[in-house]
Amino acid sequence: MLHRRFVGRVLVQSRRQAAVLALCTALSLISLVALEGFAAGVRRTLIEDARRLQAADVIVRANLPFSPALTAAVEGLVEAGRIAAVRVHEFYSVARAAGGPATLLSQVKVVEAGYPFYGAVELAGGRALAEVLRPGTVVVEPAVLERLGMAVGDRLHLGETTLTVAGVILVEPDRPVDLFSLGPRILAGAADLEAMDLVRHGSRVRHRYLVRVLVEAQVPAVVETLSRAALAGQETVETAGGADSRLKRFFDNLRFFLGLVGIFTLLLAGLGIQSALTALLKDQERTIALMRALGATRGFVTTQFLVLVVLVGLAGTVLGLTGGALLQHLLPRLFGGLIPAGTRLGLEPRALVEGGLLGVAVVFLFAFLPLYRLGEVRPAAILQAAEQTLRRGPAYVTAAALAALFFVGMILWQVQDPRIGLLFVAGTLALVGIIWGLTLLVLGGLRRIPVGGLVLRQAVRGLFRPRNATASIMVTLAAALAVIFATLLVERNLNATFVQSFPEDAPNLFLLDIQPAQQAALAAELGPAAAFYPVVRARMEAINGVPVDRDSERRRRRDNLARTFNLTYRDGLLDDEVLTVGRALFRSDWPPDRVQVSVLEGVREMHAFQVGDRIRFNIQGVPLEAVVSSVRDRTRDSLKPFFYFVFQPEVLAAAPQTRFAALRVPAADIGRLQSRIVAAHPNVSVIDATAAARDLGRILRRLGTIVRFFAAFSVLAGLLIVVSSVMATRAARIREAVYFKILGARQAFVNRVFALENLLIGLISGILAAAAAQAGAGAICTRILDIGYRAYPAATLGLLAAAPILVMAVGMAASRGILRRKPEDFLRRQDA
Amino acid sequence: MLTRTRILVWILAAWILACSPEPPSGRDDRRAAAVTAETAAPVMVAMGDSLTAGYGLDPEQAYPALLEARLRAEGHRWRVINAGISGETSSGALSRADWVIERLQPRIVILVTGANDGLRGIDPDLVGRNLRALVRRFQKAGALVILGGMRMVANLGGDYTAAFEALYPAVARETGAVLIPFFLEGVAGDPRLNQADGIHPTAEGYERIVAHIYPAVLGAVARKEK
């Protein structure tokens, strides 16, 4: 039985609470929809990227010529009209300009017609590859022309033949990414392969079949057929998307992280819904009590409010889906630079339906308890303004268990790896449990200790107002703040690890393998900007006499002690270094025949080195035992070279060494400088990191924006919780304000008490949140994102200051109406 | 382009975090501690690159360890010290020759270097100068030098490979070093004797190599034991 007019009245009377309820619902949906859009975009992009990266659907590789069985299998599929295939040979060769002495090690790629299946080779002048790359010609990267002093139209010796340079490559879709690529690209046609005579016995060639599967659904079948024909251990068959690239793993991690933020937003929004509904029902308590007193059944009352919740929930859902749909237009701008232009971030109908269902599920999940408790309200108790405590009966337990199950399900669905999911759930539960325990502890302590100062005491007493769910509010708030803090901390750590590695003044040109005798000449050439570092390569054999266990070291996910280390020597600290243990880099009080070594803080992640530990190195067959004299740390993680182990010059000055140089060069000058250096010092390898550094910086700043964008949803949800919790304690606060005034308190006193109370709630929640966030963010960074973790105490303190102020501001804004009440209005209502 | 840079930046990031321009090199020599005790035995230094270090294998499986075992089995109490460094060019070898001489005072040096120069397309003239200087420096320190010859992969082009291969006999002729015409004879190019990368020998490949170079080594040992 529905009393429409009643529902309408309640909606109008409690419109503020209803608005918060609708906003919470909308917020959870918007964030889910935005996430879904992001995930779908990334998924599409990764598949397209992977294809373009390989220029094919399926790739067959070998370091030796393909076996007859495999060749037959490929040809069979081509004849059956199921695939198209091109053969690709790739190898290094020394090219020479016709009529000149200049030679250049180049990376030659010989392709058949049809290459590439995906993406395109872009040539200067905009002509198509098929048009330009005719028999007898090659197209080359600009560096080939630059380094050989040639121009388009000139002739180039390659192997046993001479070819004409017909074009300049601007973009090559499937250029293997090799930072240490030893030479620029020459792209040649298969027709000239034989004349080159470079691919034969004794050649080192990467053989590939690029396969395009004409019907996408047949990719697995094609892979299966080819894999059966392939020689195990020699020929590999893989799909373009199959490679478990670092990039894919990173995006998986990012999506997972954002997914968790989304789930938390959902959880917070749910708690907001519960809290707003509780506030609404409290607002209507007298009405409900009167209805009950007049004989309304529990079913009747519940029906009215259920309808009301459905109406408000629907409004929120519509609002959320509309907002989400509008957001889809914003997403491409947000993700621009990460997702190629033109990627469709459209919202699919399925996502809308899923979003709608989720919204309804969350609303019901969190509306259940307050609605159920409606039935427990005893009319007499309310009418007589007596205090009534609600017991946590089976309904409470059921509601909590359902909500917990729902979120565990969501998390598992998001992670798709049950082990990590359960670990995460367990971690979250433990964190919430700890927060809960600590909250009770702090509140218990506050209740007992005598507090000086009238205002402060009133504020503290306010926390224990009867029927005040201070503990629950604090836990909720702390959880919300913890998510926000943790998000910010994780973002900062991501930033620190990547973005800050590329400050504007970071070196962009690196020179390897400089011989000591070449340093002076190079220093003159490069100018004072170039920093030279001696590099002595060595391996670690033992620590305090215990041999390094190479097998277990190599199984570590990150850096390990089994690799070859670059040692260096100098007397002092670098600009960006500080000592963390010890007063000087080296000890003057140790006997001069003792070899000393200073270690970098980062090494201690691999082994907890202490001052006095003995490390035995093997320096090119020569054993050397050194004692740890100090520990250094870097003040910022930038691209500047750093060294784990620093020795005194006299120890290693005689050791075989090379010099490593890093400098910053204007991007436009790099090409010329590079050819000058290589011409004068052919043994020196030059690495140009400019473009990569620039793009990395840009991409990571984008990532930061995305993370902040999604974190903003949980911030909003947290604030809505504050608003609704103030609303839930509205009646009690009004009463208190009136009492204070009757007893002669000024408005300012009342304001101060309430402000301080909100401040206390914010502060305690903030401290608990900061602790939880540190633990959570640390775990996420080190376990899931696989990056180092820093605590950022200053930023944490900043958050700790901001949170209470924000809570106070929002709380005061929400209770403005309350504080201005005149005593008589209230007393009249009480007595009516 | 975007795709490429994106991958590139991740590799770059990984590189920065590790600050190691090269992959972890081969397994370490666990015997080093035991061996240092035996200072009395004459020292033979295996000087070279990853082919000497035994890239991708246990140190016990690389040729210096196998060679020492065989020498000892036949009653020649020599220490064979693996002074191989993965990725090293002839320039790198030259720059550490003095260190090795000073610290290890080798009586015999087996010098196998230049492959990385070749793979980087470095001017054969420079490689030749380095080889000559290396051999002379060891000889000046009283060591007998066995020079392991290298051939370059055919894809670099006939001009280059021809010039490269000619270096080793020329240097041996000029300096009087003992020449092993091709260090990887019978091993290079055979998929069964090389690891998946096609250039680094397997344990079995090293056994072949030891068998191949053993007569030359034995000759040198005989001359030094006189």
Place this chain on the structure above:
Amino acid sequence: MAILEAESLSKRYRIGPREISVLDGVSLQVPEGQFLVIEGPSGSGKSTLLSLLSGLDRPSAGRVRIAGRDITDLDEDQLAPIRNGTIGFVFQAYHLVPALTAMENVMFPAELAGDPRAAAKAQALVRRVGMAGRADSFPHQLSGGEKQRIAICRALINAPAVVFADEPTGNLDSASGAAILDLLTEVHRERRTTLVLVTHNPRISATADRVVRIADGRLREDRSHAP
């Protein structure tokens, strides 16, 4: 001298198009130390009169003076020191601050006034009303009679010139009610505080110095008893 003066007090409420007159031209002078009872049937306007006299509400017309000061046009903050120091309230529904203990409730007005002897004064008062043993209880742990005793202590702690009591025994059984009434009259005698009490209990009227009767928003009867 009159501690409390009301001059032609009227109070009208507008509900929709209708205007309802609750109080109409009531004038009253209360000399210092008087025990005044305002009587009248339900809805007669007696509680409204008390609200206007005590400054809890503002009259539609007329003026109110307490201790010679015209409080009619004062705003909430200007009223605060008067409510704190000059006036004490005792309500039918007690209106104790739920979050504070009995003791803290009593101390509160003195603390607001910055009185350093707040605790000592409160202790004395609580002992005086026989509640010393329950001083640390919270309001919801007290019976109605106990709550009202604490409310009386709270009303008295700043030694106000006037104590307003609005049906102080209305929520109590007759025994507790009688005890509260006795306490109020005793305290009134001890301290010579002016006491303005709204009730429709004739037994109380008998003990008062003066009884005024309100009906239909007008002053109908004003009789004094010889002290």
